[in-house]
Amino acid sequence: xxxxxxxxxxxxxxxxxxxxxxxxxxxxxxxxxxxxxxxxxxxxxxxxxxxxxxxxxxxxxxxxxxxxxxxxxxxxxxxxxxxxxxxxxxxxxxxxxxxxxxxxxxxxxxxxxxxxxxxxxxxxxxxxxxxxxxxxxxxxxxxxxxxxxxxxxxxxxxxxxxxxxxxxxxxxxxxxxxxxxxxxxxxxxxxxxxxxxxxxxxxxxxxxxxxxxxxxxxxxxxxxxxxxxxxxxxxxxxxxxxxxxx
Amino acid sequence: xxxxxxxxxxxxxxxxxxxxxxxxxxxxxxxxxxxxxxxxxxxxxxxxxxxxxxxxxxxxxxxxxxxxxxxxxxxxxxxxxxxxxxxxxxxxxxxxxxxxxxxxxxxxxxxxxxxxxxxxxxxxxxxxxxxxxxxxxxxxxxxxxxxxxxxxxxxxxxxxxxxxxxxxxxxxxxxxxxxxxxxxxxxxxxxxxxxxxxxxxxxxxxxxxxxxxxxxxxxxxxxxxxxxxxxxxxxxxxxxxxxxxxxxxxxxxxxxxxxxxxxxxxxxxxxxxxxxxxxxxxxxxxxxxxxxxxxxxxxxxxxxxxxxxxxxx
Numbered sequence: 001x002x003x004x005x006x007x008x009x010x011x012x013x014x015x016x017x018x019x020x021x022x023x024x025x026x027x028x029x030x031x032x033x034x035x036x037x038x039x040x041x042x043x044x045x046x047x048x049x050x051x052x053x054x055x056x057x058x059x060x061x062x063x064x065x066x067x068x069x070x071x072x073x074x075x076x077x078x079x080x081x082x083x084x085x086x087x088x089x090x091x092x093x094x095x096x097x098x099x100x101x102x103x104x105x106x107x108x109x110x111x112x113x114x115x116x117x118x119x120x121x122x123x124x125x126x127x128x129x130x131x132x133x134x135x136x137x138x139x140x141x142x143x144x145x146x147x148x149x150x151x152x153x154x155x156x157x158x159x160x161x162x163x164x165x166x167x168x169x170x171x172x173x174x175x176x177x178x179x180x181x182x183x184x185x186x187x188x189x190x191x192x193x194x195x196x197x198x199x200x201x202x203x204x205x206x207x208x209x210x211x212x213x214x215x216x217x218x219x220x221x222x223x224x225x226x227x228x229x230x231x232x233x234x235x236x237x238x239x240x241x242x243x244x245x246x
Numbered sequence: 247x248x249x250x251x252x253x254x255x256x257x258x259x260x261x262x263x264x265x266x267x268x269x270x271x272x273x274x275x276x277x278x279x280x281x282x283x284x285x286x287x288x289x290x291x292x293x294x295x296x297x298x299x300x301x302x303x304x305x306x307x308x309x310x311x312x313x314x315x316x317x318x319x320x321x322x323x324x325x326x327x328x329x330x331x332x333x334x335x336x337x338x339x340x341x342x343x344x345x346x347x348x349x350x351x352x353x354x355x356x357x358x359x360x361x362x363x364x365x366x367x368x369x370x371x372x373x374x375x376x377x378x379x380x381x382x383x384x385x386x387x388x389x390x391x392x393x394x395x396x397x398x399x400x401x402x403x404x405x406x407x408x409x410x411x412x413x414x415x416x417x418x419x420x421x422x423x424x425x426x427x428x429x430x431x432x433x434x435x436x437x438x439x440x441x442x443x444x445x446x447x448x449x450x451x452x453x454x455x456x457x458x459x460x461x462x463x464x465x466x467x468x469x470x471x472x473x474x475x476x477x478x479x480x481x482x483x484x485x486x487x488x489x490x491x492x493x494x495x496x497x498x499x500x501x502x503x504x505x506x507x508x509x510x511x512x513x514x515x516x517x518x519x520x521x522x523x524x525x526x527x528x529x530x531x532x533x534x535x536x537x538x539x540x541x542x543x544x545x546x547x548x549x550x551x552x553x554x555x556x557x558x559x
Binding site: 002004005006008009012013016017084085086087088089090091092093094095096240241 | 291294295296297298316317319320322324326328330331332333334335339343344346347348349391
């Protein structure tokens with residue numbers, strides 16, 4: 001697997017084109033605000049368990065920020081290369097399609113991990129004044145990471161379909177939202193369909209993690225989701241073999 | 247070095263190229279000549295393994311483009327027509343990426359990048375962002391990325407398009423200097439460019455090969471001679487020999503029997519001379535029967551007019 005050159009190039013590109021910094025800044029400001037208000041809520045209202053409740057609140061809120069920040073990270077991955085025409089050169093270098101895909105995917109995942117890494121500061125700060133239990137926190141971060149990884153796989157797929165970055169970002173947001181809300185309409189569908197939709201939804205699987213439960217079923221859901229979308233991306237890259245010029 | 251057999255590429259219903267065959271020996275500079283949209287880029291994209299052909303075979307540097315694309319890609323250097331580059335990378339960073347992409351060892355990489363930058367004359371812009379470079383420098387960076395892995399085969403799509411005349415001369419000279427050790431294919435839609443740089447020219451028109459020849463022969467043929475097709479009833483050999491004696495005739499080709507006793511001949515003659523009068527007199531005095539006589543408008547000639555249009559304007 002010779003994906004390292006692509007990985008390096010993409011990572012560098014994130015930081016030289018400032019996208020990573022901007023997304024990081026917006027993400028951290030919002031995440032910090034959520035942490036502050038959620039914490040304030042628990043301190044002022046008291047009673048409820050910080051151990052259980054705070055992280056649930058916080059990670060559900062952070063999830064919201066990811067909904068529009070991750071598409072901003074993924075939108076350029078293939079769209080930009082298509083727009084610039086550089087994809088033509090890229091596909092004549094000795095890479096296999098899967099190496100190009102993995103290089104790009106992992107670079108984006110790395111930027112996301114850095115984003116998420118900064119939020120570890122919150123529990124550390126809290127730990128100074130209050131006893132923080134590690135278990136639920138680890139489960140939450142695992143869930144958050146898998147959720148982000150799934151978002152990215154969806155985004156990279158959409159990016160491989162268009163040369164317009166705005167379209168790529170918007171469609172990605174739309175798809176992520178759909179996977180979220182897909183089981184909200186229980187009343188409108190038959191019970192048997194509702195069960196299927198329930199299992200398809202991000203929300204259901206993510207919820208277990210932030211409650212502190214690491215369930216193999218949920219991990220497998222996210223991994224399958226990621227594999228499925230990376231597979232679709234690969235197919236979309238191969239379309240150049242039989243389709244028109246781009 | 248490059249062998250192409252019956253290569254065909256369709257984009258859905260639209261034909262890119264059809265039944266293209268040619269072969270190019272080591273060290274040759276070959277020009278793909280053809281009007282815009284004739285299939286030059288399509289052929290190059292197949293040779294560079296950007297996409298596979300719909301049918302047909304192609305081997306580059308000993309490897310099949312369908313079965314061994316990675317091996318082919320390791321041995322070629324390609325510069326696409328618009329020279330697409332990453333605008334937010336510095337020239338050195340970009341070339342380092344290309345060297346890594348082409349799987350060069352860490353030790354050899356650094357040395358090679360320095361050499362290539364010097365060879366291509368981009369040392370003084372090495373720390374600038376690619377996006378801020380002028381067209382001429384971008385072209386050189388494009389050449390540098392193609393050359394960095396010392397490719398056996400160099401494929402250049404319209405290398406001089408959009409450059410000013412001085413740069414055009416420089417790039418042409420540069421390409422000529424590269425020949426010898428490398429096999430070079432370049433595409434162009436300007437005849438004079440092909441004749442200035444190439445050993446051999448492959449003319450592609452509407453997705454098919456129209457002619458393969460040296461530029462000198464091609465130019466001479468197209469500029470100086472005309473062809474007339476005649477169909478005459480009579481003894482084949484006698485007619486052929488007598489036609490050859492006509493003043494201004496360069497060559498007579500038999501084109502086979504059209505109907506019993508009637509043979510067709512292609513008479514090639516000097517453009518300056520008008521032979522139709524003499525020819526018909528010859529037919530009359532020998533008591534042959536003239537079935538048909540018409541001037542041949544070669545498809546090649548039409549292409550030639552298109553190709554030289556740009557030079558004249």
